[in-house]
Amino acid sequence: MTDSSSAGAARQRAGRTLRWPLAAPTLIVWATLFAVPVALLILFSFGRIDPSTYKVSFGWTFSNYSKLLEPVYASMLVRSLLIAVASAFICLLVGFPTAYFISRCQGRLQQLLLLAVIIPFWVSFIVRTYAWVSLLRNGGPVEALLRGLHIGSGALDILYTPGSVMVGMVVNYLPLMILPLFVALERVDPSLEFAAADLGTPPRRVLTRVVLPLSVPGVVAGVVLVAIPAAGEYVVPAILGGGKTSMFGNVIFDQFTKTGNYPFGAALAVVFIAFLMLALVLARVAIGSREDVV
Amino acid sequence: MSEQSPRSPLDSRPSRRGLFKFRALAVGAFSVASLLAACGGAGSSATSTTGAATQTSTGPLTGEVKFLNLTDWIGPHTVEDFQSKNPGATITQIAEDMTSSSGPAAVVIQNPSAYDMVFLDASGLGQLTAAGQVQPYDTAAMPNYSAILPVFQKAFPQGVPLDTGQIGIAYRKDKVSEKIATWKDFWSVVPKYPGKTILIDYDRDVIGNALIMLGYSANSTNTDEINKAKDAVLAIKPAVQAFKVLDIAKSLVDGSAYMTMGYDFETAAAMEKNPNIAWVAPPEGLVAYVEGWVAVKGTQHMDIAQSFTDFQHSPDQYKSFVDTMGVPNVQGLKQPPIMDPVPQAQFLQYLGPEATQAVADAWTQIKS
Structure with a gap:
């Protein structure tokens, strides 16, 4: 055995020895802040609540999960997932050209545009959402704009509709789509687009055959970043939806804070987590081995 | 009957439960914001004040009372004034979600040791009573309790009504x-x-x-x-x-x-x-509803809770509360006629x- 190979083996042994002590702080944080709470959530989901005393007993019942099959909860789950997908899709439609434009700008202009995307995050999520109440109400700026464009007349009643909920979802989550798209698109070498154009490829095909395939990691990351929190959203429907259309997040919130039914709330949360994890796995499969972004 | 001062404009009034709803959403949104890691800080759940002392016939009050209350649903200076009179007593308010009938009582029942006092409606009070988690006030030792109309005293047993x-x-x-x-x-x-x-x-x-x-x-x-x-x-x-x-x-x-x-x-x-x-x-x-303050069984600071509750019903403090909130009062103060309970009003009670x-x-x- 040579000196260099024995030194390498020694380093490997030392690495193996130090691996766990070095990882311990992270593992402790992970276990304390993630694994234990999730384990408790799962434990509670099999519990039963005494409606008089609100004490939880653990009899390993599946009744909380069977209750989930009731149409009201199943429909809310489906609705939440559909709204999440729709929000992500609209954010992608709006965010992609925006991110592409920003990625092709240079210097200070690019920094200013990125700043414009980020600035809304400096304001509370709730304040931003409430601001849209003023914008979307009857007689508000949005209605005035639509009237100016001859889209509808009289009171348009935009606020407290599914449309206003969708507007709230898109405007609140759009930056989360634009930023990963920007990162992915900025990495696309412009010379590839020039080369494709030189070879006679029309701009639309350059976009679909060169830019889009290379930006898939950003697209997937953006969709995940938007769809996951959007699926659990409950603030936007409560404020911009007029409280008429609950999403799954609203029901979970209510179980913990209003009806005090922790076991059922936990079961709802566990099922929801399972659905979201499934979505993440599918996203990872979709992106394949392109890049580890999910 | 004493007269109320002119009320503030509609826009300046906190809506009953409304302010808390906003706070509750803010607290809830914090988890969303955490997920996003970027959505800006939503509110925290607690407002607290620190303060000072009071003097009673039984000696100075010392300790902290944790009060699960609707956000700002209290006289605008009640906490500060009480603490300035009682330098050893601290009232810490914790924001309460009263957007459902059973929520606040359920929160207390599940974790009674976390609270000394809670703001509830009569339904919530019944719920807490059924769970054996109410510490009755000694109303005989509360000089201002007699200012509350008997009908509301009766509708809010073991607690002290605040508004209706x-x-x-x-x-x-x-x-x-x-x-x-x-x-x-x-x-x-x-x-x-x-x-x-x-x-x-x-x-x-x-x-x-x-x-x-x-x-x-x-x-x-x-x-x-x-x-x-x-x-x-x-x-x-x-x-x-x-x-x-x-x-x-x-x-x-x-x-x-x-x-x-x-x-x-x-x-x-x-x-x-x-x-x-x-x-x-x-x-x-x-x-119709009547709602007020309830002491939680097992509180170590019943003396402060009782003194503080009575203080809220002192003439100046109560008038200030009613004027600020614009709510129907339980002391028989003059108010717009539509705020007087009508005979056919059905006050909500605990349903079991x-x-x-x-x-x-x-x-x-x-x-x-």
Whole structure:
């Protein structure tokens, strides 16, 4: 055995020895802040609540999960997932050209545009959402704009509709789509687009055959970043939806804070987590081995 | 009876439960914000003050009382004034979600050692009492307790009532051509004006008035009746603009809504701004509530809780509270006539565990 190979083996042994002590702080944080709470959530989901005393007993019942099959909860789950997908899709439609434009700008202009995307995050999520109440109400700026464009007349009643909920979802989550798209698109070498154009490829095909395939990691990351929190959203429907259309997040919130039914709330949360994890796995499969972004 | 000072404009008033709703959403949104890791800080759940001392016949008060309360649902200077008089006592307020009938009591029942006092309505008080988690006040040792009208003392046993109110019909006479005098009228007119009705976002209030409309008691514990009430609400839901806790009466003032099922005190303020707004207390009945402060069993600071509660009902502090909030009072102070309880008012009571769950389930279906 040579000196260099024995030194390498020694380093490997030392690495193996130090691996766990070095990882311990992270593992402790992970276990304390993630694994234990999730384990408790799962434990509670099999519990039963005494409606008089609100004490939880653990009899390993599946009744909380069977209750989930009731149409009201199943429909809310489906609705939440559909709204999440729709929000992500609209954010992608709006965010992609925006991110592409920003990625092709240079210097200070690019920094200013990125700043414009980020600035809304400096304001509370709730304040931003409430601001849209003023914008979307009857007689508000949005209605005035639509009237100016001859889209509808009289009171348009935009606020407290599914449309206003969708507007709230898109405007609140759009930056989360634009930023990963920007990162992915900025990495696309412009010379590839020039080369494709030189070879006679029309701009639309350059976009679909060169830019889009290379930006898939950003697209997937953006969709995940938007769809996951959007699926659990409950603030936007409560404020911009007029409280008429609950999403799954609203029901979970209510179980913990209003009806005090922790076991059922936990079961709802566990099922929801399972659905979201499934979505993440599918996203990872979709992106394949392109890049580890999910 | 003493006179209240002129009330503040509608816009400056905190809505009952409304302020908390905002806070509750803020607290909840924090988890969303955490997920996003970038959504800006939503609110924290607690407001606290530190302070000073008081002097009683039994010696200085020392310690901290944790008070689960609606955000700012207290005299504007009550905590500071109490603490300045009692340098060893601290009142720490914790924001409460009172957007459902059973929520706050359930929170306390599940973790009673975390609180010394809680703000509840009579229904919540009944819930807490049934769970054996109420520490009765020694009202004989509270000089200001006698200022509270006996009817409210009786309606809020073992606790100390703070305010009251009724949930009736308000509508714009210049926008709605039909006459609305009863709940049946309301239910039949709502579909004629799609998107122009706002219902209060509180389970017992809406379901209770639907029960009355159907000829039942607002405190019905019959599951079939509760489900019929749910169906009645669902029948008009397509024409409902929103379920709201904020700006219900304001929507009447600006004309974005023509009809509401809302609070008497909010409507009273709105009527000052727009004379076309009418208030209806249906003769068949309407939901009413009384709410106040309750000491939690096992509190180590009952002396502070009792002294603080009595302090809130001292003439200056109580007048300040009522003037600021504009709510119907329990001390018989002069107020707009529509805020005086009507004989047909049905005060909400605790329904028992099964019916409470039935109402919660019905509300989930209504809101879904």
